[in-house]
Amino acid sequence: MDKDKLLLSVIAILLxxxxxxxxxxxxxxxxxxxxxxxxxxxxxxxxxLWVVNRR
Structure with missing residues (x-):
């Protein structure tokens, strides 16, 4: 998992x-x-989370 997906996953949990x-x-x-x-x-x-990690 690269840094962008990790950051987007954290944002997906918060906002x-x-x-x-x-x-x-x-x-x-x-x-x-x-x-x-x-x-x-x-x-x-x-x-x-599904949208961010789908690809």
Whole structure:
């Protein structure tokens, strides 16, 4: 795991929408992550970690 993914993983745990925005930019994944964070924080964290570590 390189330093960028490690840093994004830490940000994904603390601020999931920020990590998704930094990794993918504006778009569907960001809106989905914001919705998941509003409904309940844990799904937002899991989605952000999945988006950051998917590739």
């Amino acid at each position: 999931p929408p920020v990590a998704v925005f930094l990794h993918r930019g504006m778009g569907g994944p960001l809106l989905l992550n914001i919705l998941l964070c509003l409904l309940f924080y844990l799904p937002g964290i899991l989605h952000a």
